[in-house]
Amino acid sequence: xxxxxxxxxxxxxxxxxxxPTSLNGLTxxxxxxxxxxxxxxxxxxxxxxxxxxxxxxxxxxxxxxxxVKLLGKGxxxxxxxxxxxxxxxxxxxxxGGRIVVNGNAQDWVGEDMKGxxxxxxxxxxxMVGCVVRGAEVGMQGxxxxxHGNCKNEAGGGLxxxxxxxxxxxxxxxxxxMLAGSIFVLGEMGIRTGAGMKRGSIVSMKPAQMLPTFxxxxxxxxxxxxxxxxxxxxLGLVIDDAWLTGSYQRWCGDSIELNKGEILLYHS
Amino acid sequence: MDKNTATEKNTTIIKNATCxxxxxxxxDMELTVDLDEKCIIKSKNACVLGKAWFxxxxxxxxxxVALIDGKEASLEDAIEEAAQILVNARFPIIYGxxxxxxxxxxxxxxxxxxxxxxxxxxxxxxxxxxxxGLQGVGEPTTTLGEVKNRADMVVxxxxxxxxxxxxxxTHFTVMPKGMYIPNGRKDRTVINxxxxxxxxxxxxxxxxxxxxxxxxxxxxxxxxxxxxxxLNPSIEEQTGVPMATIEDVAHRLMSCNYGILFxxxxxxxxxxxxxxxxxxxxLAADLxxxxxFVVKPARGHGNVTGADTVMSWQTGxxxxxxxxxxxxxxxxxxxxxxxxxxxxxxxxACIIASDPIANFARxxxxxxxxxxxxxxxxxxxxxxxxxxxxxxxxxxxxxxPGTVYRMDDIPIPLRPAFESPFPSDLDIxxxxxxxxxxxxxx
Numbered sequence: 170x171x172x173x174x175x176x177x178x179x180x181x182x183x184x185x186x187x188x189p190t191s192l193n194g195l196t197x198x199x200x201x202x203x204x205x206x207x208x209x210x211x212x213x214x215x216x217x218x219x220x221x222x223x224x225x226x227x228x229x230x231x232x233x234x235x236x237v238k239l240l241g242k243g244x245x246x247x248x249x250x251x252x253x254x255x256x257x258x259x260x261x262x263x264x265g266g267r268i269v270v271n272g273n274a275q276d277w278v279g280e281d282m283k284g285x286x287x288x289x290x291x292x293x294x295x296m297v298g299c300v301v302r303g304a305e306v307g308m309q310g311x312x313x314x315x316h317g318n319c320k321n322e323a324g325g326g327l328x329x330x331x332x333x334x335x336x337x338x339x340x341x342x343x344x345x346m347l348a349g350s351i352f353v354l355g356e357m358g359i360r361t362g363a364g365m366k367r368g369s370i371v372s373m374k375p376a377q378m379l380p381t382f383x384x385x386x387x388x389x390x391x392x393x394x395x396x397x398x399x400x401x402x403l404g405l406v407i408d409d410a411w412l413t414g415s416y417q418r419w420c421g422d423s424i425e426l427n428k429g430e431i432l433l434y435h436s
Numbered sequence: 437m438d439k440n441t442a443t444e445k446n447t448t449i450i451k452n453a454t455c456x457x458x459x460x461x462x463x464d465m466e467l468t469v470d471l472d473e474k475c476i477i478k479s480k481n482a483c484v485l486g487k488a489w490f491x492x493x494x495x496x497x498x499x500x501v502a503l504i505d506g507k508e509a510s511l512e513d514a515i516e517e518a519a520q521i522l523v524n525a526r527f528p529i530i531y532g533x534x535x536x537x538x539x540x541x542x543x544x545x546x547x548x549x550x551x552x553x554x555x556x557x558x559x560x561x562x563x564x565x566x567x568x569g570l571q572g573v574g575e576p577t578t579t580l581g582e583v584k585n586r587a588d589m590v591v592x593x594x595x596x597x598x599x600x601x602x603x604x605x606t607h608f609t610v611m612p613k614g615m616y617i618p619n620g621r622k623d624r625t626v627i628n629x630x631x632x633x634x635x636x637x638x639x640x641x642x643x644x645x646x647x648x649x650x651x652x653x654x655x656x657x658x659x660x661x662x663x664x665x666x667l668n669p670s671i672e673e674q675t676g677v678p679m680a681t682i683e684d685v686a687h688r689l690m691s692c693n694y695g696i697l698f699x700x701x702x703x704x705x706x707x708x709x710x711x712x713x714x715x716x717x718x719l720a721a722d723l724x725x726x727x728x729f730v731v732k733p734a735r736g737h738g739n740v741t742g743a744d745t746v747m748s749w750q751t752g753x754x755x756x757x758x759x760x761x762x763x764x765x766x767x768x769x770x771x772x773x774x775x776x777x778x779x780x781x782x783x784x785a786c787i788i789a790s791d792p793i794a795n796f797a798r799x800x801x802x803x804x805x806x807x808x809x810x811x812x813x814x815x816x817x818x819x820x821x822x823x824x825x826x827x828x829x830x831x832x833x834x835x836x837p838g839t840v841y842r843m844d845d846i847p848i849p850l851r852p853a854f855e856s857p858f859p860s861d862l863d864i865x866x867x868x869x870x871x872x873x874x875x876x877x878x
Binding site: 207377423 | 568652656657659660663667668671674707711760761766768783
C-alpha cells in the first residue's frame with residue numbers, strides 16, 4: 170500500500186494510525202476514512218493522503234511529512250518505507266517490524282521502543298531512542314541506525330538494544346544508560362555517559378570524559394568486530410582500521426554503579 | 437487594606453502592600469499614593485527595582501482599552517474578535533502568564549482547555565529546566581522563612597540576587613537574624629559560584645569562579661566527593677577550579693547544619709540546562725546524607741512561580757502543556773512556545789502579560805508576525821504593536837488584587853494601590869472564555 174501526501178498539513182498532524190500493523194487488512198477506502206488529528210481538529214486521513222494499493226505488510230509513504238508525527242506508533246511487524254522528512258515520535262513504542270526513512274527525522278525517534286528496527290538515512294533530532302521524561306527505563310530492545318548526525322540525549326536511559334549513529338551525536342549521549350550499546354562513528358558532544366550504570370558507548374573519535382569517569386586500559390576488544398561488521402552490512406561506512414584497532418576503555422559513571430564503559434578508538 | 441488619609445495632597449498610604457516585580461514578592465511595602473495623579477509617589481521598604489516598578493506604573497487614561505488592527509475598538513468588539521481568531525485556529529497557543537495574578541492564570545488554563553490549545557508560560561525560556569530537572573530527580577524544598585531561621589550555609593550558583601533580587605539576601609537569606617541564627621550574617625557562610633565576579637560576589641565568604649559551561653562537571657565533582665567516590669584529576673582543567681577548592685567547598689557543604697542552594701539562569705539556560713538543575717538537586721539529595729540541604733530557584737518575574745504552580749494543579753504539568761487531543765500533554769521542546777514558533781506550527785497566539793517579540797529568537801518572531809496575535813499588556817510593547825487585537829489591562833499588584841506565588845511557592849495576597857480605568861487580565865479572560873464556550877458549542 171502507498172500513501173502519498175497530496176495536501177500538506179498547515180499545523181502538526183498526529184497520525185498514529187499510519188503504520189503497517191494498524192492498516193493491516195484495511196481497504197483503500199477504509200484507510201482514507203481513518204481519523205487523524207490536525208491540530209485540535211479530527212479529520213479523515215484521505216484529506217491529506219492519497220491511498221493506493223493493497224496492504225501486504227509493506228507500507229510506503231511519500232511526501233514532505235515534516236509536520237506528521239507519531240508514524241508507526243506501536244507497530245509490531247511489517248515494513249514502513251518513508252520517502253521524505255518526518256516529524257517527531259517516529260516508531261513510538263514499536264515492538265517489531267522495520268521503518269526506513271529516506272530523509273531526516275525530528276526528535277524522539279524510537280521513543281520507548283521494544284523491538285524491531287528503525288533506519289534513518291539522513292539526520293535525526295534530539296532524544297533518539299531516549300527514555301520518556303519522568304521514566305527510568307528507555308528503549309528496551311531493537312535497533313536504531315542513523316546514517317547522518319543526531320542531536321542531544323541519544324540513548325538516554327537505554328535498557329537494551331543497539332543505537333548506531335553514522336555521523337556525530339550531541340551532548341549527553343547515553344545519559345543515565347542502564348545497559349545496551351551505542352555506537353557513534355563520528356564525534357560525540359560533551360558529557361557522554363553522564364549517570365550511566367552499565368552498557369557500552371563506542372566512538373571512533375576522541376571525546377572529553379566527565380571527571381567521574383576513570384581510564385581503565387587500552388585494548389583490542391574482539392566483540393567490536395562483530396558489531397562493526399554488522400553495521401557495515403547495514404550500510405554504515407566502517408574503516409578497516411577500526412576492526413583491528415586499539416580502544417581506550419573508560420569506566421563510569423562513578424556517581425552511579427561505575428559499571429558502564431566508554432570505548433574510544435585509539436589507533 | 438489599611439488606609440490612612442494624609443492631609444496636604446489627596447494621598448493614601450497603603451501598608452503591607454506587595455511588590456510584584458521579582459520572585460521575592462516582598463509584602464511589607466508602604467506605598468504613598470497620589471489619588472489625583474493616579475501614581476505612587478513613595479514606596480517605603482522597596483529595593484531599587486521595586487521603587488522603579490512602583491514609580492513607573494502610573495496610568496495613562498488616554499490609551500484606548502482595545503485596538504483591532506491598530507484601530508481603536510470597544511472591549512466587547514475586541515473580545516469578539518479575539519474569540520473568533522482563537523476558535524477558528526487549529527493550533528492556537530497561549531503564552532506569557534508570569535506577570536499576572538494566579539486567578540487570571542487559572543482562567544487562562546480553562547480557556548486553553550475549551551480551545552484545545554497549547555498553553556505555556558515564560559518558564560519555558562527561564563526556569564523551565566528547573567521543573568524538568570526536579571521531575572526527574574525530586575525536589576528537596578523549603579520556604580524562605582525556614583531559610584531565614586535555620587540556614588547557616590547559603591550558596592548562590594549561577595545567579596546574581598544582589599542585582600536581580602536585591603532583598604533576597606537582606607530580607608530573607610543572609611542578613612536577617614533567625615530563630616537558630618541569632619547573629620544573622622555572622623552565623624552564615626555564603627558561597628558564590630559563577631563564571632565571573634558579580635555584585636553578589638561582594639557579599640560572599642567564598643567565590644568559586646568556574647569556566648563557562650562547566651557547571652555540570654563541578655556539580656558531578658561535588659557529588660562524587662560527598663559520596664566518597666574517586667574523582668578524575670582532569671576536573672581542574674575542565675572547570676578551572678583547583679582540586680583543593682573543590683574539596684574545601686564539598687567539606688563546607690557537608691559540615692554545615694542547614695544549607696540552601698539558590699540557582700539562576702547560569703544553570704538553566706546554559707549548555708546542559710535541565711541536567712544542570714537535575715545535578716544540583718541530586719547534589720542536595722546527596723548532601724542530605726551528611727546534613728540538611730535544600731534547593732530553591734531564584735525565580736524572576738513576580739508570579740512566574742504561580743504560573744508553574746497553577747498549571748501544575750490544573751493540568752498536572754508546569755509549562756509546555758498541549759490540549760490538542762482534549763487532554764493535557766507535556767513535552768518540553770515539542771509544546772514549548774519558542775520551539776512551536778520556530779517550526780512554524782502555531783496559527784494564532786494569545787500573549788498574556790509578556791513580550792515575546794522583544795525577547796524570542798528571530799525565527800520565532802518571524803512566525804509570530806505571520807499569524808494573528810492577541811496581546812494583553814498594561815503598556816504598549818513590541819508585541820502589542822504587531823497584535824491583531826491589543827488589549828490594555830490594569831497592572832497586577834498596583835491596580836489589581838489577587839494572589840501571586842513567591843519563589844518558594846508561598847501564595848501572597850496583593851493589596852493594590854489605586855484603581856485603574858482598564859480591566860484586569862481576569863476581567864477580560866472571563867468573558868473571552870465564555871464567548872469561546874458559546875462558539876465551540878455551535
